[in-house]
Amino acid sequence: MNPLLSVQDLTLLYGPDKGCQDVSFQLYPGEVLGIVGESGSGKSTLLSVLSGRTMPDRGRVVYHGRQAAGMDLYRASEAQRRALLRTEWGFVEQNPRDGLRMNVSAGANIGERLMAQGVRHYGQLRQAGLQWLKQVEIDPARIDDLPRTFSGGMQQRLQIARNLVSSPRLIFMDEPTGGLDVSVQAHLLDLLRSLVRELQLAVVIVTHDLAVARLLADRLMVMRRSRVVEAGLTDQILDDPQHAYSQLLVSSVLQP
Numbered sequence: 238m239n240p241l242l243s244v245q246d247l248t249l250l251y252g253p254d255k256g257c258q259d260v261s262f263q264l265y266p267g268e269v270l271g272i273v274g275e276s277g278s279g280k281s282t283l284l285s286v287l288s289g290r291t292m293p294d295r296g297r298v299v300y301h302g303r304q305a306a307g308m309d310l311y312r313a314s315e316a317q318r319r320a321l322l323r324t325e326w327g328f329v330e331q332n333p334r335d336g337l338r339m340n341v342s343a344g345a346n347i348g349e350r351l352m353a354q355g356v357r358h359y360g361q362l363r364q365a366g367l368q369w370l371k372q373v374e375i376d377p378a379r380i381d382d383l384p385r386t387f388s389g390g391m392q393q394r395l396q397i398a399r400n401l402v403s404s405p406r407l408i409f410m411d412e413p414t415g416g417l418d419v420s421v422q423a424h425l426l427d428l429l430r431s432l433v434r435e436l437q438l439a440v441v442i443v444t445h446d447l448a449v450a451r452l453l454a455d456r457l458m459v460m461r462r463s464r465v466v467e468a469g470l471t472d473q474i475l476d477d478p479q480h481a482y483s484q485l486l487v488s489s490v491l492q493p
């Protein structure tokens with residue numbers, strides 16, 4: 238099986254040890270990779286470069302998509318990268334306001350990617366909207382409501398529906414449960430976990446919350462001061478961390 242994503246020596250530095258450097262890994266279809274580490278370690282920078290939103294100083298990302306046999310992300314045009322992010326990829330922001338269009342209805346938020354793919358039939362767009370609202374456990378009767386009338390958890394679920402409607406293969410998530418109450422977080426995590434499994438999604442998720450990592454990620458990369466200090470299976474890293482920094486990270490969470 239080909240990896241979905243091959244990442245080699247990815248580096249973007251804003252200053253000494255600020256950003257990400259020399260990051261290499263492969264991500265396979267259906268696999269969930271968690272990026273963990275303290276604040277400022279470079280997690281968001283890495284996600285931004287990986288998803289093609291920011292260009293690296295050096296390094297290479299090759300995506301093996303549905304059609305293109307190996308797209309070299311940084312050699313592709315800006316338009317190609319943007320198209321990829323709207324179709325086979327998705328990006329779930331920490332703050333749903335950054336990932337939703339707040340001034341159009343929930344249904345229109347969901348339909349937008351389909352329209353970008355050429356679906357023009359109103360009934361079809363409406364149907365997809367209703368179906369996806371149901372799938373993310375929002376009452377379909379809210380389809381014509383604006384996202385700002387939704388709670389934070391509902392907005393986040395709507396953002397997920399908006400991303401998943403185009404049947405992406407790879408989703409980037411930046412602290413998707415970050416701004417939510419604990420009980421709302423748990424609900425969202427459950428939903429995310431079942432969607433990821435059901436749809437065989439590959440995910441790269443940034444989180445500083447090791448409980449989120451434990452629940453969702455198959456593998457983890459631990460970042461510190463722009464570098465990956467440890468990478469491996471989630472259970473191995475959380476139960477038996479090898480690097481001194483990972484040990485500190487894990488033990489600091491376990492202490493009350």
Ligand SMILES: Nc1ncnc2c1ncn2[C@@H]1O[C@H](COP(=O)(O)OP(=O)(O)OP(=O)(O)O)[C@@H](O)[C@H]1O
Pocket residue numbers: 251255256274275276277278279280281282283445
């Ligand atoms: N656009 C930028 N310009 C200058 N410096 C930046 C920029 N983006 C990030 N940095 C710096 O790079 C370092 C890594 O930041 P980054 O946001 O990637 O860390 P993080 O691990 O995601 O942190 P957090 O968990 O707090 O979001 C920080 O020192 C940050 O100040």
